[in-house]
Amino acid sequence: MWERSLVLSAPGKVILHGEHAVVHGKVALAVALDLRTFLRLRPSGEGRVCVRLPGVGVVRSWDTPRLQALRRGFAADFDESKSPSVEQLDTLKEFAGIAAGASAPESLATLAFLYMCLAISAKYGDVPSVDILVWSELPTGAGLGSSAAFAVCLAAALLTACGAISCPLKEGESTARWTEEELTLINSWAFQGERVIHGNPSGVDNAVGTWGGALRYQSGKITPLKRVPTLRILLTNTKVPRSTKVLVAGVKEKILKFPAIMNPVLDSIDAISQECQSVLEAMPANPSPEYYPVLEELFDINQHHLNVIGVGHPSLDRLCRVTASHGLHSKLTGAGGGGCGITLLRPDTSPLAVEAAKRDLCACGFECWETNIGAPGVTLHSSSSLNAEVLHALSKS
Amino acid sequence: MWERSLVLSAPGKVILHGEHAVVHGKVALAVALDLRTFLRLRPSGEGRVCVRLPGVGVVRSWDTPRLQALRRGFAADFDESKSPSVEQLDTLKEFAGIAAGASAPESLATLAFLYMCLAISAKYGDVPSVDILVWSELPTGAGLGSSAAFAVCLAAALLTACGAISCPLKEGESTARWTEEELTLINSWAFQGERVIHGNPSGVDNAVGTWGGALRYQSGKITPLKRVPTLRILLTNTKVPRSTKVLVAGVKEKILKFPAIMNPVLDSIDAISQECQSVLEAMPANPSPEYYPVLEELFDINQHHLNVIGVGHPSLDRLCRVTASHGLHSKLTGAGGGGCGITLLRPDTSPLAVEAAKRDLCACGFECWETNIGAPGVTLHSSSSLNAEVLHALSKS
Numbered sequence: 001m002w003e004r005s006l007v008l009s010a011p012g013k014v015i016l017h018g019e020h021a022v023v024h025g026k027v028a029l030a031v032a033l034d035l036r037t038f039l040r041l042r043p044s045g046e047g048r049v050c051v052r053l054p055g056v057g058v059v060r061s062w063d064t065p066r067l068q069a070l071r072r073g074f075a076a077d078f079d080e081s082k083s084p085s086v087e088q089l090d091t092l093k094e095f096a097g098i099a100a101g102a103s104a105p106e107s108l109a110t111l112a113f114l115y116m117c118l119a120i121s122a123k124y125g126d127v128p129s130v131d132i133l134v135w136s137e138l139p140t141g142a143g144l145g146s147s148a149a150f151a152v153c154l155a156a157a158l159l160t161a162c163g164a165i166s167c168p169l170k171e172g173e174s175t176a177r178w179t180e181e182e183l184t185l186i187n188s189w190a191f192q193g194e195r196v197i198h199g200n201p202s203g204v205d206n207a208v209g210t211w212g213g214a215l216r217y218q219s220g221k222i223t224p225l226k227r228v229p230t231l232r233i234l235l236t237n238t239k240v241p242r243s244t245k246v247l248v249a250g251v252k253e254k255i256l257k258f259p260a261i262m263n264p265v266l267d268s269i270d271a272i273s274q275e276c277q278s279v280l281e282a283m284p285a286n287p288s289p290e291y292y293p294v295l296e297e298l299f300d301i302n303q304h305h306l307n308v309i310g311v312g313h314p315s316l317d318r319l320c321r322v323t324a325s326h327g328l329h330s331k332l333t334g335a336g337g338g339g340c341g342i343t344l345l346r347p348d349t350s351p352l353a354v355e356a357a358k359r360d361l362c363a364c365g366f367e368c369w370e371t372n373i374g375a376p377g378v379t380l381h382s383s384s385s386l387n388a389e390v391l392h393a394l395s396k397s
Numbered sequence: 398m399w400e401r402s403l404v405l406s407a408p409g410k411v412i413l414h415g416e417h418a419v420v421h422g423k424v425a426l427a428v429a430l431d432l433r434t435f436l437r438l439r440p441s442g443e444g445r446v447c448v449r450l451p452g453v454g455v456v457r458s459w460d461t462p463r464l465q466a467l468r469r470g471f472a473a474d475f476d477e478s479k480s481p482s483v484e485q486l487d488t489l490k491e492f493a494g495i496a497a498g499a500s501a502p503e504s505l506a507t508l509a510f511l512y513m514c515l516a517i518s519a520k521y522g523d524v525p526s527v528d529i530l531v532w533s534e535l536p537t538g539a540g541l542g543s544s545a546a547f548a549v550c551l552a553a554a555l556l557t558a559c560g561a562i563s564c565p566l567k568e569g570e571s572t573a574r575w576t577e578e579e580l581t582l583i584n585s586w587a588f589q590g591e592r593v594i595h596g597n598p599s600g601v602d603n604a605v606g607t608w609g610g611a612l613r614y615q616s617g618k619i620t621p622l623k624r625v626p627t628l629r630i631l632l633t634n635t636k637v638p639r640s641t642k643v644l645v646a647g648v649k650e651k652i653l654k655f656p657a658i659m660n661p662v663l664d665s666i667d668a669i670s671q672e673c674q675s676v677l678e679a680m681p682a683n684p685s686p687e688y689y690p691v692l693e694e695l696f697d698i699n700q701h702h703l704n705v706i707g708v709g710h711p712s713l714d715r716l717c718r719v720t721a722s723h724g725l726h727s728k729l730t731g732a733g734g735g736g737c738g739i740t741l742l743r744p745d746t747s748p749l750a751v752e753a754a755k756r757d758l759c760a761c762g763f764e765c766w767e768t769n770i771g772a773p774g775v776t777l778h779s780s781s782s783l784n785a786e787v788l789h790a791l792s793k794s
Binding site: 258260261262264265267268271272274275297298300301304305307308 | 655657658659661662664665668669671672694695697698701702704705
């Protein structure tokens with residue numbers, strides 16, 4: 001029986017460089033965003049598993065015998081290397097009362113929880129009676145990897161609760177992380193959760209949520225960068241809705257229309273990702289202020305390129321103009337056509353300049369967070385290490 | 398003795414695509430701008446050659462015997478294939494009372510006139526007593542080829558006056574142009590005038606002034622395009638001063654700093670020039686409205702690229718934003734860093750939209766002309782074919 005309370009968190013992600021170009025075989029750099037999803041795991045009343053996701057309005061609980069019976073109904077083919085099958089997901093939907101075509105976040109989150117709970121308990125021994133509460137600093141549906149942060153937290157919590165991985169937080173420590181081997185297991189199961197939610201995800205988001213820092217992605221291959229600095233940023237959500245699918249199709253169309261003009265632009269974006277990787281890897285050993293103008297210039301160049309390939313938007317132009325008026329450099333991040341932009345702050349950017357930029361961005365109707373990239377991956381926390389907002393959010397019983 | 402009055406004109410030029418990239422061996426497209434320099438040639442009092450350039454404040458006249466004596470002082474080595482020598486130019490400066498290092502437009506224009514007058518008369522027989530008045534719609538020093546338009550007009554007038562080429566304007570015709578062979582001679586001498594003014598010009602500007610239309614320039618090779626359409630544009634001078642030399646050096650520095658990022662951008666610009674050439678060459682045979690969105694898209698892409706290579710300017714961003722707010726597409730033309738921008742108008746762009754855009758551009762402190770590109774090269778005019786402003790400017794005796 002699980003008797004300990006624990007809190008863990010996983011970061012969101014942003015694409016630093018290479019969005020869209022990555023679809024055409026170029027390098028992308030994804031970095032961990034220090035807007036985090038937090039999960040509190042507590043022992044619950046005997047014989048119940050409870051899950052509460054207030055951010056998406058989910059409060060569900062199930063008797064453990066019913067879950068065990070459901071699990072026995074499946075062929076025993078849960079495995080972190082195999083995609084969830086359509087039959088498995090249909091059975092779970094029926095069990096949870098989720099309509100066949102449901103795609104709302106609350107339905108997909110519930111389904112991911114049920115799948116991971118059954119699959120992990122089938123493989124490693126029963127998940128004990130637990131009460132899980134998840135709260136996130138990340139907005140959903142903004143391309144910031146909120147579903148992956150959720151899946152990483154769930155995987156880490158469920159694997160810990162059933163004893164498949166250790167609970168490395170020692171008395172008196174404020175935070176702790178798992179071993180490389182344990183992280184690999186967490187990542188594998190988080191990827192399964194992402195598959196339940198997204199069907200055919202790239203695996204980048206859960207890898208960033210698990211390992212944190214920064215990673216390079218190209219043609220399906222994910223390589224974490226060795227050491228990366230933590231960089232201050234503003235993350236701004238223009239709140240302009242867009243369809244990633246439509247934007248990706250538009251880029252493809254432009255490449256087909258003007259191949260000789262567009263293919264070099266993709267090559268240039270590829271070179272930007274690689275140059276940025278070199279800079280990030282050089283910074284920890286030699287924290288010179290000279291790197292920041294280079295990072296800023298790469299932002300500016302790539303923002304122009306993203307406009308060229310057709311994924312800009314007047315709201316993003318405005319975001320760039322507003323931050324430029326405060327001496328700051330921005331680019332869109334992710335799909336573009338609206339959505340989010342990222343603004344680099346230097347270590348010595350004055351708080352006054354940051355506040356002024358935030359005020360002006362909010363005056364445009366945008367939502368703006370001052371945060372970091374290159375943040376740690378999935379982490380265990382002592383209560384004393386959590387800030388007041390997180391403590392408050394997790395204190396609801 | 399020359400007894401006829403005649404008026405001729407030559408167009409300015411703008412770079413449509415390929416500015417800066419041309420320095421690195423890529424294709425540029427230069428087009429004739431229908432802002433023209435006009436020259437009136439009249440018989441003068443016997444034994445005098447007069448030249449008046451009110452735009453640069455020059456009013457000079459010389460006795461023809463003094464000019465003949467000056468010419469005999471040179472070794473007889475004037476030739477349109479040889480660069481003016483330093484000694485020749487020093488002698489002319491002394492004769493005209495121009496200080497050794499003078500680089501003001503009035504000094505260079507006077508020097509070019511004297512050189513061309515002496516050289517052409519040395520080769521083809523004396524220039525008769527004439528009175529030359531030059532007036533231009535082109536601003537000077539804005540990268541619009543005003544010196545070349547001046548040199549082309551001078552070459553055509555002096556070659557006509559001394560009988561080296563015909564005077565093709567027939568009674569009752571409103572305009573006339575010279576034969577291909579005559580144009581080649583005009584261009585050669587205009588290039589000499591440009592050499593006096595600029596030292597080591599590319600020859601693009603005088604070629605555009607001579608042949609009009611559009612031409613392709615790459616690695617020193619100038620190729621006129623066969624047939625090109627006349628396109629409506631707005632030409633806007635931001636009046637922000639800049640140094641072409643500094644801008645060219647900045648681009649080179651960026652290429653050296655980020656070769657893998659910048660070289661593909663130059664390749665993309667090269668492809669834009671070539672795509673634009675294809676479109677321009679296809680338009681006369683098939684004047685479909687479908688070409689305009691392509692030309693607009695090429696403008697937008699190249700403007701982003703020019704920002705990437707570092708020759709943009711906030712004034713040019715503003716120009717693009719103002720015209721975009723009227724549904725129009727713009728790019729910088731020439732050196733960038735301020736200077737001029739060009740805005741494409743469609744055949745069906747409403748006069749109201751054009752007027753509104755012009756008003757907003759002027760409100761930015763910019764100067765704005767509604768004109769055409771793809772204009773005819775050096776042309777003879779009957780008085781009746783000239784508009785009131787030109788007639789008025791040329792009527793001053």
